[in-house]
Amino acid sequence: MEQKKENKNSPIARRKFLRVLGTAVAGGSILAVSGVLASRLKNEKEASYYWQIDPQKCTHCGRCETDCVLQVSAVKCFHANKVCGYCDLCGGYFRSNAKELNTAAENLMCPTGAIQRKFVEDPYFEYTIDESLCNGCGKCVKGCSSFGNGSLYLQIKRDLCTDCNECKIARVCPSDAITRVSMDTAYKLKD
Amino acid sequence: MAQNRFPKPDFESGYKYPEIHHAIPNEELLVAIDIILLVALMGIVSWAVIKKRTRGPILWVSVISVAYFGFFRKGCVCSIGSVQNVALALTDNTYALPLSVLLFFILPVLFAFLFGRVFCAGVCPFGALQELVNIKNYKLPKALTTVLGMMPWFYLIFALLYAVTRSSFIICRFDPFIGIFRLGGDIGMITCGVILLIMAMFTGRPFCRFFCPYGALLSIFSSVSIWKIKLTDKPCINCELCHNACPVDAIRPPYANKAKESRLRGVKRLLNYFVLLPLLILCGAFLMRSVSSELSRANKEVRLYDMVMQHEANPGDVLSLELEAFYGQGDSIEGLTQRYEKVQADFKLYTTIAGALMGLVVAITLIGLSVKRTRKQYEIDHAACVGCARCFSYCPQYKIGNESGNIAL
Incomplete structure (x- = not known):
């Protein structure tokens, strides 16, 4: 028992x-x-996953260059040709205090010489960005926005971005311009 | 901000606007490969640990995981970090959780529930990296492992707190190995990672045991898993070889509870615990609630609000970049104040919950320390076991029946 x-x-x-x-x-x-x-769960296509900069919000503060987890930032300068005025005196190409308007480095805005300029016809010049040289510092963007059409802007290259779960630049972005976009929104472009 | 100061040029030379294409990698394909590989590798580990009982495949899985999830995919998004996305999705309806992140979160949990922590064994690139560098297992003192063993829980609770308040993903931010996988990054975190790896050479998986918040979560599910890892099918001869081989102290030695206590005393002790439990929970909740406004400073809105308030107090100061953006965008201070108050209210609520949970962790650890059960033979602690399969080849009983020679290192 x-x-x-x-x-x-x-x-x-x-x-x-x-x-x-x-x-x-x-x-x-x-x-x-x-x-x-x-x-x-939303549709995988709708669920936002890829980091992009909103060019309308961006204040080109320069943190994109310094705060990306990659050694060379995944943020590059994009150029919206259809917005560009094709000016000779380009605010994004020349420094505001440039002594002469030639391609000497001390006159140029871009610290890495990533902006190339090509004569189209009088008085127009075409500007293109050499992406491999661009470091995303946004100096040209600042120049173009304050004296120009604002056709230069910063954007995250999706093939370079590692899609961090928390974007390090987004954390320090002063204007909250960096948000996630969905898979089928390719790039937030300015055209 | 698009200033159209200059008119569009009308070209006479027939100039055409260049077509610019920006590269988009095949992201859908990569995500699909991630998920398939995750399931396949966990399947291989489950088979190796439960059925085949050998370590060889697990090492191969570790190499693949470090190479693919680590160096190729650069460690993002990982299951450890996905905890935060899931927590945010559960509390915030507006947050769209991608399916891939949900799968990264739920699949290892599901496998832990079925087969134990097979994800930790070698599929997680962090665990795999530590496993691959491990050469010697020095045992740490019990007191140290018990205290450090609470850290993953605290880390998990803090990570959830900051995730649900939309402040920061601290697991991703303070990730010691990501810098190694990316071959660059925050030098402080890389140093931490290297120190952890050096420690991992001499003691099993310090990150998994003492920091990993996801491992803590998985340990709940692996402790009640359906198929459990067995040391040997044959009777244990109490040789202690498996215990010495285990890198994560997951094999409990036999224990003879000599002081047989009376039933009354046992009940009394249990009652004491039940008094202690709510007391610790209340203490934790109260303590965390009292530091809620300090903790909320991790939130961007709160920092911006502080900056704006400071600037309003002395308007002569130089504007910081944040303030320039704030005033430049023409946000109203009222709107910011509203958002600030909402964040503060959120923090009040969630710090209280977090504090209560932290109290619970301490209470459960204390109770666990004072519960003494008699064990006649070596037993696996399934919560702590990461399924590295080292113990199998050390077991002499296992070797007897397995002379075909497929005993892995």
Whole structure:
């Protein structure tokens, strides 16, 4: 009798029961959480995942160059040709205090010489960005926005960006211009 | 901000606007490969640990994981970080959680529930990296591992707190190995990573055991998993070889509970715990709530609000970049104040919950320390076991029945 009673209250049976209970609770919670999340899940195409700069918000503060996790920032200067005025005296190409309007480095805005200029016809010049040289400092963007059409702007190159879960530049961006876009929104362009 | 100061030029020479294409990698394909590889590698580890009971495949999986998830995909998005996205998605309806992140979160949990922490074994690039550099297992004192063992929980709780308040993803921010995978980054974090790796050479997986918040979460599910890793099918001869081989102290030695206590005392002790438990929870909740406004300074809105208030107090100061952007965009201070107050209210609520959970962690650890169960043989602690499969080849009982020679290192 005594033996039987002890068996009934034996910790082994209790532990087994608790274990089964634990398994049931764990399995149930997995189902519940995935159910809730799956119901909230938007289409993968709509769910935003890729970091992009909103050119309208960007204040070209220069942190894109310094704060990206990559050694050379994934932010590059983009040029919207259709916005550009093709000026000879380009605010994004020449420094505001340039002594002479020639291609000497001390006259140029871009510290790496990534902006190339090509004569089209009088008085128009075409500007293109050599992406491999651009470091995303945004100096030209500042110049173009303050004296120009604002056709130069900064954007994150999706083939260079590592899609960090939390974009390090977005964290320090003073104007909250960096947000995620969905897979089918390719680039936030200015055209 | 688009200033059209100059008119569009009308070209006479027939100039055409250049077509500019910006490269878009095949992101859908990469995401699909990520998920398929995640499932395949976890499947291989499960098979190796549960069925085949050998370590060889796990090492190969580790190499693949470090190479692909680590160096090729640069470690983002990983399951560890996905905890934050999921927490944010659960509390914030406006946050769109991508399916891939959900799968990265839920699949390892599911596998942990079925087969134990097979994700940790070698599929997680962080665990794999530490596993691959490990050469010697010096045991750490029990007191140290118990105290440090609470850290992943605290880390998890803080990470969730900052994720649900939309402040920061601290798991991603303070990630020691990402700089190594990316071959560059924050020098402080890389130094931490290197120190952790050097430690990992001499003791098993310091990051997994003492920091990893996702491992803490998985340990809940692996402790009640359906198929469990077994040391040996044959009777244990208590040789302690497996215990010495285990890098993460997951094999509990036999323990004879000599001081057999009376039932009454046991019940009394249990009652004491139940008094202690809510007390610790309340303490934690109160403490965290009292530092809620300090903790909220990690939030961008709060920092901006402070800056604006400071500037309003002495308007003569030079504008910082944030203030320039704030005034430049013409945001109203009222709007900012509203957002600030909402963040503060969120922080009040969530710090209280976080504090309560931290109290719970401490209480459960204390209870765990004082619960003493009799064990007749070596047993795996399934919560701590990461499924590295080292113990199998050390077990003499296992070797007897397995003379075909496929005993891995």
